[in-house]
Amino acid sequence: MSNPLQGAQFVLAAHRISQLPPDHGAEVAFAGRSNAGKSSALNALTGHRGLARTSKTPGRTQQMVAFSLPPLAQGDGEAPLTVRLIDLPGYGYAKVPEELRAHWKQEIDAYLHHRRSLRGVVLISDIRHPMKEFDRMMLEFCFATHLPCHVLLTKADKLSRNQAAQALAALRKDLAAGGTQATAQVFSSQAPTGVDEARAAIVTLLQTPRE
Ligand SMILES: Nc1nc2c(ncn2[C@@H]2O[C@H](COP(=O)(O)OP(=O)(O)OP(=O)(O)O)[C@@H](O)[C@H]2O)c(=O)[nH]1
Ligand SMILES: [Mg+2]
Numbered sequence: 001m002s003n004p005l006q007g008a009q010f011v012l013a014a015h016r017i018s019q020l021p022p023d024h025g026a027e028v029a030f031a032g033r034s035n036a037g038k039s040s041a042l043n044a045l046t047g048h049r050g051l052a053r054t055s056k057t058p059g060r061t062q063q064m065v066a067f068s069l070p071p072l073a074q075g076d077g078e079a080p081l082t083v084r085l086i087d088l089p090g091y092g093y094a095k096v097p098e099e100l101r102a103h104w105k106q107e108i109d110a111y112l113h114h115r116r117s118l119r120g121v122v123l124i125s126d127i128r129h130p131m132k133e134f135d136r137m138m139l140e141f142c143f144a145t146h147l148p149c150h151v152l153l154t155k156a157d158k159l160s161r162n163q164a165a166q167a168l169a170a171l172r173k174d175l176a177a178g179g180t181q182a183t184a185q186v187f188s189s190q191a192p193t194g195v196d197e198a199r200a201a202i203v204t205l206l207q208t209p210r211e
Helices: 038-046 098-114 133-145 161-177 195-207
Strands: 009-014 026-032 064-072 081-087 118-126 149-154 183-186
Touching: 026 038, 026 098, 026 133, 026 195, 038 064, 038 081, 038 118, 038 149, 038 195, 064 195, 081 195, 098 118, 098 133, 118 133, 118 195, 133 149, 149 161, 149 195, 161 183, 183 195
Parallel strands: 026 081, 026 118, 118 149, 149 183
Antiparallel strands: 009 064, 064 081
C-alpha cells in the first residue's frame, strides 16, 4: 500500500502556540505521555526515519514541532488542503522542571482549545500501561470539545499478539463505557504493526471538517 503520509517535512519547532504555522488548512496533533513513543510513531507513519527526534530519555521533545505534508486532494472543484502533523511535547515526566511542565500544560491546553485547523488528536499510549492520568485527561477533553481522537496502543512488540488483542479489547470497552467516540488500534513503530491502519485513520481525521 502506498503511504498517504509520505513527503513530510520539518517546518518549525515552537515554544509557544503563537509561533506555530498560520492557523489554516488542517492538522492532526500527536499527544501522549512523555516517552510513550510519539516521535517514533511519527517517523514510522511518515516513513521518514530521522524526521522527529526520538530518545531513550523521557522529555526529549520539548517543543511543539510542526511537519508539513504534501497538500491533500479534496472533492471536485476544491483546492487541495494544506495539511500538517504536530508533535506535542509529552508532559507529565517528573524530571522535567516544574516550571516547564506548567508551561507546556498551559500551551497544550490553549492549543487544543483555540487551534482552528486542528481536526483530531492521535493519542499515543504504551500498550503495557495504557490510560494513565494524562491519557484520560486528553480523552475527556476530546469528548467535551467534540475533537476526534484515535488511540495508538503502541510498543505492541513488547507483548504477545494475544496480550495485545486483550489490551485493545479492554480499552475499547473502557472507551465505550465512557461514552467517547474515540477509536483505537494496536500499534508498534518498531515491529512495525498497524501502520497502514493508523495512516488511514489520520487521513480521515485530516479530511473531516470539525462539527
Ligand atoms: N519496543 C518499542 N520501543 C519503542 C516504540 N516506539 C518508541 N519506542 C522507544 O521508546 C522510547 C521513546 O520514544 P520516543 O518516540 O522518543 O517517545 P516520545 O513520546 O516522543 O517521548 P518524548 O518526546 O520524550 O515525550 C525510545 O527509546 C524508543 O525507541 C515501539 O513501538 N516499540
Ligand atoms: Mg518526542
